[in-house]
Amino acid sequence: xxxxxxxxxxxxxxxxxxxxxxxxxxxxxxxxxxxxxxxxxxxxxxxxxxxxxxxxxxxxxxxxxxxxxxxxxxxxxxxxxxxxxxxxxxxxxxxxxxxxxxxxxxxxxxxxxxxxxxxxxxxxxxxxxxxxxxxxxxxxxxxxxxxxxxxxxxxxxxxxxxxxxxxxxxxxxxxxxxxxxxxxxxxxxxxxxxxxxxxxxxxxxxxxxxxxxxxxxxxxxxxxxxxxxxxxxxxxxxxxxxxxxxxxxxxxxxxxxxxxxxxxxxxxxxxxxxxxxxxxxxxxxxxxxxxxxxxxxxxxxxxxxxxxxxxxxxxxxxxxxxxxxxxxxxxxxxxxxxxxxxxxxxxxxxxxxxxxxxxxxxxxxxxxxxxxxxxxxxxxxxxxxxxxxxxxxxxxxxxxxxxxxxxxxxxxxxxxxxxxxxxxxxxxxxxxxxxxxxxxxxxxxxxxxxxxxxxxxxxxxxxxxxxxxxxxxxxxxxxxxxxxxxxxxxxxxxxxxxxxxxxxxxxxxxxxxxxxxxxxxxxxxxxxxxxxxxxxxxxxxxxxxxxxxx
Ligand code: NOJ
Numbered sequence: 001x002x003x004x005x006x007x008x009x010x011x012x013x014x015x016x017x018x019x020x021x022x023x024x025x026x027x028x029x030x031x032x033x034x035x036x037x038x039x040x041x042x043x044x045x046x047x048x049x050x051x052x053x054x055x056x057x058x059x060x061x062x063x064x065x066x067x068x069x070x071x072x073x074x075x076x077x078x079x080x081x082x083x084x085x086x087x088x089x090x091x092x093x094x095x096x097x098x099x100x101x102x103x104x105x106x107x108x109x110x111x112x113x114x115x116x117x118x119x120x121x122x123x124x125x126x127x128x129x130x131x132x133x134x135x136x137x138x139x140x141x142x143x144x145x146x147x148x149x150x151x152x153x154x155x156x157x158x159x160x161x162x163x164x165x166x167x168x169x170x171x172x173x174x175x176x177x178x179x180x181x182x183x184x185x186x187x188x189x190x191x192x193x194x195x196x197x198x199x200x201x202x203x204x205x206x207x208x209x210x211x212x213x214x215x216x217x218x219x220x221x222x223x224x225x226x227x228x229x230x231x232x233x234x235x236x237x238x239x240x241x242x243x244x245x246x247x248x249x250x251x252x253x254x255x256x257x258x259x260x261x262x263x264x265x266x267x268x269x270x271x272x273x274x275x276x277x278x279x280x281x282x283x284x285x286x287x288x289x290x291x292x293x294x295x296x297x298x299x300x301x302x303x304x305x306x307x308x309x310x311x312x313x314x315x316x317x318x319x320x321x322x323x324x325x326x327x328x329x330x331x332x333x334x335x336x337x338x339x340x341x342x343x344x345x346x347x348x349x350x351x352x353x354x355x356x357x358x359x360x361x362x363x364x365x366x367x368x369x370x371x372x373x374x375x376x377x378x379x380x381x382x383x384x385x386x387x388x389x390x391x392x393x394x395x396x397x398x399x400x401x402x403x404x405x406x407x408x409x410x411x412x413x414x415x416x417x418x419x420x421x422x423x424x425x426x427x428x429x430x431x432x433x434x435x436x437x438x439x440x441x442x443x444x445x446x447x448x449x450x451x452x453x454x455x456x457x458x459x460x461x462x463x464x465x466x467x468x469x470x471x472x473x474x475x476x477x478x479x480x481x482x483x484x485x486x487x488x489x490x491x492x493x494x495x496x497x498x499x500x501x502x503x504x505x506x507x508x509x510x511x512x513x514x515x516x517x518x519x520x521x522x523x524x525x526x527x528x529x530x531x532x533x534x535x536x537x538x539x540x541x542x543x544x545x546x547x548x549x550x
Contacts, residue, residue: 008049009206009267009290010324011485012383013475014099015048018332019056019078020064021426021446022388024439031426033079035439037087039429040094042457046468047475048386050097052208052269054332056084060110062177063151063408064332064424066210067108071195088203097205099269104192105214106178114179118159122168129188130179131171132159133221143169146223147242150174152412171221173214173242175408183215183251196258196266206259206267206290212283213272216247244274252288269293269326277317284323291326291383298328299349302341302369302541304497304513311380315489324382324486329373331387336423337373339396342366353396354417367393368541371467371530372511375543378474379501379509381487386471389427392455393467396422397446404446421446430458473528477545483507492521508548512538524548 017036025034033056043051055065056078065075074084091098107114113129120126122134133144135158143156150173157176161167171180181188196207218241239245252268259266270283270292283292300310318325329337334351342361350356370393377384400421402410407419426444428436435444436456453459460466478484483503494500497514500521512518517537520526524546526533531542538544 006264007486008097009383012049012097013047013378013478014050014052014269014383014385015043015046016331016385016387017051017053018388018424019054021424021444023427023429024441024444027439027441027443028077029426029435029439029441029443029445030077031438032077033074033083033087037083037090040087040090040096043096044094045472046391047472047479048096050099050205051091052099052385053101055101055103055210060108060177061406062108062175064406066103067106067110067175067178068103069108069110070112071103071192072198085202092203098203099206099208099267100199100204101210102192102195102207103210104181104183105211106172106174106180109177109179117170117179119162121162127168129182129185131182131217131221132168133171135169139166140168141166144171145221146225147171147173147221149176149412151408152414152417171217173211175412177408180214180217183217183248189251189254193255193258196255200259200262200266204266206269208269208271209289210271211273212252212270212289212292213244213248213274214242215251216245217242218245244272244279249282249285249288252283256287256289267291277313278320281317281321281323284318285321286323291324293328293331293385294326295328295351296349298330298334298337299351301345301347301350302373302513303345303347304499304511306347307376307513308491308499311489315381318382325380326383326385327377327380328385329370329377329387330390330423331385332424333420334423336387336390336394336396338363338366338370338390338393339398340366341369341373342395352417353398353420353422356396357398357418363395365541366395367467368531371470372541372543374467374471375474375528375530375545376499376509376511378478379484379503379507379545381485381489381503383486387423391468391471392428392457392460394425394427394452394455397425397449398422400425400446406446425449428452428456430456470528470530474545477528481507502548506547506549508546509543510538510546511543512540515540520544521546521548521550523550 020031022031023035023039025032057068058070058075059065088098116126134140136142147155149155156169158169159167172178268289270289272283274280283289296310300306314325335353342363343359405421407421409417409419425446426438430437434448438444460468490502492500499511502508519537527545529544531539
């Protein structure tokens with residue numbers, strides 16, 4: 001890794017480590033920093049460029065660590081600041097960069113600031129860091145407005161004042177344990193910049209920004225005045241009162257100057273669920289964040305027309321601001337793509353487990369499509385994300401016992417939405433029975449299916465045809481082939497349910513989304529395929545990488 005290599009993020013493949021479920025070093029059934037350190041050789045061998053580690057800060061874990069009680073320390077379950085420093089050093093020694101997760105929209109209700117706000121009076125400086133408001137109605141018994149929590153239920157909780165009387169309300173766009181900060185407060189802004197510097201000073205290479213589109217709220221916190229859900233509400237002509245407001249960009253411009261003051265400059269990736277590619281492009285203007293997750297691509301079905309539509313819109317919008325796109329298939333908030341692709345595909349965006357339940361699944365088909373989707377994703381211009389376990393072809397665990405579900409969505413939806421635990425099941429590393437070498441103990445915090453016996457990293461390492469070895473080969477080739485990574489793409493004319501793209505010099509990717517075999521182009525040399533071609537033709541639900549000089 002060289003300091004002059006400052007553009008690494010334009011082509012990077014970044015592996016997402018959901019720390020609780022990646023690898024357990026101390027045997028308590030919960031993943032930790034020691035577990036990550038022990039598996040760095042695996043990640044280096046896989047061929048990714050960087051890790052993004054989900055929040056590892058002290059947290060009561062009301063939302064899997066996205067409720068942070070101290071931004072400049074490490075959750076004891078995961079390790080210590082010394083362990084974190086050792087991890088960053090060792091990752092760098094393996095040529096892997098490290099990106100952390102910044103949660104700026106809300107803190108934990110156990111954060112010292114929120115505890116001080118609860119102990120203070122309405123109108124105090126302590127409350128001004130959050131969004132405390134008087135309620136409506138004669139006794140202030142109704143919430144200040146009609147905003148909802150993303151996890152279900154109202155977005156406001158009423159507090160008991162220090163004297164014991166029913167008091168003000170505070171806003172939480174997520175769980176009640178995650179009070180929203182007030183981003184008009186200079187103190188909030190200064191404190192988060194200090195957190196950036198704290199970790200940048202410790203050689204961390206960048207940050208993923210949690211709900212980047214949520215920070216600013218409309219002055220006066222007006223009602224939504226409609227029960228339209230986001231993103232449908234984005235079709236309204238006026239701005240939404242709390243998602244994707246223009247004022248957020250000011251915050252990011254200021255962070256960019258902090259990142260650019262380091263050598264090498266540090267980088268950001270935005271988590272911004274915005275409904276239009278042009279709105280996403282605004283987050284990655286040259287003086288703002290570097291990249292943003294492409295959730296339109298993640299949500300696209302396994303159908304040629306919507307995939308090509310999404311790719312084209314993404315490329316066109318990113319070109320207007322000169323930023324590289326990213327391509328993502330799964331993460332810790334969505335049903336794993338093997339299980340999404342295992343269902344009959346319709347031209348509708350899908351990401352949650354709830355949308356899949358009750359629809360018949362063919363997991364072998366889902367896995368074939370997932371292999372092909374990997375080759376397509378890694379052939380596209382820009383960077384890509386790999387969510388831990390997708391390189392093992394893991395499926396969503398759809399039948400976790402109700403009493404083990406931990407996602408606040410399950411509780412807050414009145415047990416109607418099973419939430420996101422099914423994509424967070426601890427990884428199977430080796431052995432024949434759960435917990436599949438997840439750690440030295442007998443436990444894993446969520447149970448793994450017995451059927452993962454054949455999916456362990458160890459079992460797949462020995463199988464030349466495994467999906468793990470497909471990822472390894474593709475990532476190795478991606479580094480070697482000058483055509484791949486950042487750059488341009490052109491489409492080659494093809495049947496409507498086939499995607500055929502070219503990258504220069506001399507590379508092509510053919511993806512067969514039809515029901516019939518498709519002939520490989522004459523004169524092209526096969527570099528890699530997600531399924532073996534037969535008689536010069538690529539089977540359905542398969543992709544091939546080709547050296548194609550024409
Ligand atoms: C997005 C994170 O990815 C998700 O896991 C979390 O629940 C919300 N933001 C709230 O922080």
